[in-house]
Amino acid sequence: MRRPFLILGLVLALGLVALWLTGEFAVVQTWLLDQQRNVQNRLAGAVRALRGGQPGALLALLAVCFGYGVLHAAGPGHGKLLIGGYGVAQRVRLAPLAGIALLASLAQAAVAIALVGAGVLALGWTRERLVDVSEQVMAPVGTAAIALVGLWLMVRGIRAMRAAGQGAGHDHHHDHVHDDSCGHAHGPTLSDMDNVTSWRDAAFLIGGIALRPCTGALFLLILCFGLGIGAAGVAGTFAMGLGTACVTVAVAALAVWAREGAFASLPGAGLGSRMAAAIPVVQVLAGGGIAAIAGLLLTQTL
Amino acid sequence: MIRHVALTAGLWIGLASGALAHPHIFIDTGVEVIFDDQARVTGLRITWAYDDLFSLMLVEDRGLDPDFDGVLTPEETTAIKGFDMHWEPGYAGDTYALLGEVPLVLSGPAGWTTGYADGRLTSTHLRQFADPVVLAGQPLVVQVYDPSFYTAYRIAQQTLLTGADGCTAQAFEPDREAADAILQAAIDEQAGSTDIEGEFPAIGAAYSEEVRVTCAARS
Numbered sequence: 001m002r003r004p005f006l007i008l009g010l011v012l013a014l015g016l017v018a019l020w021l022t023g024e025f026a027v028v029q030t031w032l033l034d035q036q037r038n039v040q041n042r043l044a045g046a047v048r049a050l051r052g053g054q055p056g057a058l059l060a061l062l063a064v065c066f067g068y069g070v071l072h073a074a075g076p077g078h079g080k081l082l083i084g085g086y087g088v089a090q091r092v093r094l095a096p097l098a099g100i101a102l103l104a105s106l107a108q109a110a111v112a113i114a115l116v117g118a119g120v121l122a123l124g125w126t127r128e129r130l131v132d133v134s135e136q137v138m139a140p141v142g143t144a145a146i147a148l149v150g151l152w153l154m155v156r157g158i159r160a161m162r163a164a165g166q167g168a169g170h171d172h173h174h175d176h177v178h179d180d181s182c183g184h185a186h187g188p189t190l191s192d193m194d195n196v197t198s199w200r201d202a203a204f205l206i207g208g209i210a211l212r213p214c215t216g217a218l219f220l221l222i223l224c225f226g227l228g229i230g231a232a233g234v235a236g237t238f239a240m241g242l243g244t245a246c247v248t249v250a251v252a253a254l255a256v257w258a259r260e261g262a263f264a265s266l267p268g269a270g271l272g273s274r275m276a277a278a279i280p281v282v283q284v285l286a287g288g289g290i291a292a293i294a295g296l297l298l299t300q301t302l
Numbered sequence: 303m304i305r306h307v308a309l310t311a312g313l314w315i316g317l318a319s320g321a322l323a324h325p326h327i328f329i330d331t332g333v334e335v336i337f338d339d340q341a342r343v344t345g346l347r348i349t350w351a352y353d354d355l356f357s358l359m360l361v362e363d364r365g366l367d368p369d370f371d372g373v374l375t376p377e378e379t380t381a382i383k384g385f386d387m388h389w390e391p392g393y394a395g396d397t398y399a400l401l402g403e404v405p406l407v408l409s410g411p412a413g414w415t416t417g418y419a420d421g422r423l424t425s426t427h428l429r430q431f432a433d434p435v436v437l438a439g440q441p442l443v444v445q446v447y448d449p450s451f452y453t454a455y456r457i458a459q460q461t462l463l464t465g466a467d468g469c470t471a472q473a474f475e476p477d478r479e480a481a482d483a484i485l486q487a488a489i490d491e492q493a494g495s496t497d498i499e500g501e502f503p504a505i506g507a508a509y510s511e512e513v514r515v516t517c518a519a520r521s
Contacts, residue, residue, distance in 0.1 A: 033454060037328045037353065044354030044421065051370060075324045127363055215326045219359055226362045 003264045010261030013254050032074055039068045043220065051227050058232055065236040068216055069105075069243020079104065079209045079244070080251045081293055082146050086205060087255025089153045089286035091279060094256045100205050101248040107210035109241030111138075112217040113234055120222055127222050134213050140298055142211030147294035149204050153287025160280035209248075214240060325454035328353035331446045332426075332459030333513050337466045341517065342434035343442055346408070348397050349426045349459060350386065357423040360385060372421045383416045386425050396448045396455060397429060398510075402440035407432055437469070437517045447510030457511045469517040 046064045050057040073079065083101050086092070115134060119125040125133070217237045224233025262282070266274045332349035352360070361367050364385075366378045374382070389395060389410065399406040411427035418424070435442060446455040461471035 033325070036324060037454070040328060040356075041354040044358045047355075047358065048370070048421070072324050077324070127359065219326065219355065223355075223359050223362055 006257070006261040006264035008261065009254065009257030010259075010265060013258035013261075016254075029075075032071065036071050039064060039071055040216075043068060043216075047220075047223060047227070047229075050229055050232055058235070061232060061236050062239040065220070065239035066243040069214075069240035070246055071243075072214065072216055072240075073244040073247035078143065078146060078212060078294075078297070079108075079248045081290060082149060082205060082208050083248050084251045084255045085286050085290040086149060086153070086201075087252050088259045089157075089283045089290075090201075091259070092256070094253055096202075097252045097256060098249045100202055101252045102245045104206040104209035105241040105245035105248060106238065107206050108213060108244070109217060109237045111210050112213035112221060112237055115213055116218060116221040116225065120225060127218075130222065131215060131218060134215065134218060139212040142208050143294050143298045145204050145208035145211065147291050147298060149201075149208060150287045150289070150291030150294060152204075154284050154291065155287075157280040157283030157287060160283070164277065164280070214244070216240065325448075325451055327356050327453040329453055329455050330458035331455050331511075332461070333444050333446070333457065333471075334462040334464055335442065335444070335466065335469075335471065335513075335515050336428075336464045337469075338434055339465070340434070341467060342436050343431065343515075344434050345428055345430035346397065346399065346444060347413075347426055347428050347462075348395075348446075349424065351422055351424045351458070354421055357418070357421060360423055361418070367418075372419075374418045379416065379418065382418070382423070384414050384425075385416065385423075387411050387414045387427060395429065396446060396453065398445040398447070399429075399431070400443040400445070401435055401437070402443075406435060437515065442515040443512055444515070445510040445512040455511060457513060461513045461515070463515065466515075466517065469515055471513055471515045473511070473513050475511060 042064045043061075046057065046061040050061050079101075083097065083104075087097050115130065115138070119130045119133065120127075217240050220236050220240070221230075221233045224230050224236070259282070263275050263278065266278060330351040332351075334347035334349075335343055336345050336347060338344050361374075361382070364382060366382060367374055395408070395411065397408065399408055408429040408431065411429065414425060414427040416423070416425045446457060448455065457473045461473060463469050463471055
């Protein structure tokens with residue numbers, strides 16, 4: 001009963017990737033662009049209403065900001081690459097991964113606030129200067145962190161393969177994917193997943209996402225501080241972060257669902273040992289994909 | 303096979319970081335094609351109408367419109383004039399002209415104007431051709447796009463043909479099917495080459511909005 005459900009997740013994820021690769025998403029992209037234009041204009045209207053002291057304006061601003069976050073996260077982006085890739089590569093449970101996705105989005109909002117606070121209020125930077133620092137300095141650092149996560153996943157996968165090749169079948173390294181099963185004869189099972197990723201992993205995942213502030217949030221903050229409604233700008237930035245989190249949490253869910261679907265679709269006999277063989281391969285492939293994309297983005301920005 | 307997959311993935315990633323990235327400035331564009339008395343095209347006047355948020359930010363950046371009524375005084379209008387016309391070296395102005403498929407060289411911006419109404423900033427500028435262009439059986443193609451897609455352009459105004467006789471203009475939205483076909487052709491072409499580190503083909507233009515101007519043959 002559980003297996004068909006898991007395999008459905010794999011089919012769904014592969015279907016989405018195939019649609020994107022074949023360009024069938026063009027209609028969605030056009031629609032998305034129109035919506036992004038609309039929400040941007042509405043954001044200006046909401047700021048004007050708030051500045052004009054209209055009743056209910058703050059709630060309206062928060063709602064628009066939330067929508068802005070959802071719409072800007074809906075396109076391809078670094079957060080989805082990292083959370084999705086990690087979710088496929090590492091046999092992590094959904095709850096911690098979703099928690100990391102949520103924390104990362106809120107941290108991204110906090111970084112934007114700190115950057116505007118330090119840059120504009122303390123150092124007197126112009127808007128252009130601030131956006132430059134964000135895109136030329138902070139974004140590449142974040143992308144490098146993402147590339148490191150990819151490389152690290154590859155190293156883990158290769159280590160696990162080597163360990164398996166030496167006939168042990170188990171890797172006793174502390175961060176190995178199936179710690180729980182070490183010492184058991186049957187290897188990992190479908191229900192056997194990592195409960196908590198290491199703090200180091202979580203820090204890199206959150207850092208990789210948060211260090212690249214959303215330009216829209218910077219725009220909103222600079223505008224609101226300039227107009228003397230800074231607190232509303234800070235609240236709006238966190239509302240944007242929650243909107244973004246909706247999308248990355250959904251990506252986390254799809255990644256976990258698809259990954260478990262892939263394992264569930266392995267032939268039934270000897271499932272444990274087949275999974276033990278498949279997990280490092282998936283890890284190397286997904287890690288390599290993350291590292292390659294992040295590396296390419298890095299060469300384009302530097 | 304592996305190389306093909308890698309290249310396909312690479313090209314899509316290139317696109318993902320460019321054409322599919324999300325824009326932060328939205329501009330409604332208008333194109334005016336200016337003809338001389340010999341039916342040759344001498345230049346283009348480009349209109350840019352900025353989105354509400356970016357307009358608000360630009361005005362606020364400069365401390366203008368402090369009473370927030372959406373109207374600038376004549377002094378304020380003077381202060382903001384030409385705000386978007388001081389281009390960095392190497393910036394192509396996000397306007398590209400071709401005669402058929404041959405790219406034409408455009409001058410830097412000149413004769414610019416700036417306006418502010420209903421909370422929206424609008425500017426126009428003139429781009430001239432080094433030599434007047436004769437549209438002999440070939441269309442003049444004007445494309446508007448930002449290769450980095452930081453700014454999203456759309457042609458939102460009727461194209462003006464000033465001083466033209468027997469010419470028509472038609473605006474095209476990006477034909478994504480055709481653009482995807484160009485992308486596929488580029489992938490196939492690169493798949494045959496050994497230069498795996500080669501440059502990504504310049505396919506961004508295929509995803510742009512464009513105006514095509516055609517003139518009846520002169521007798």
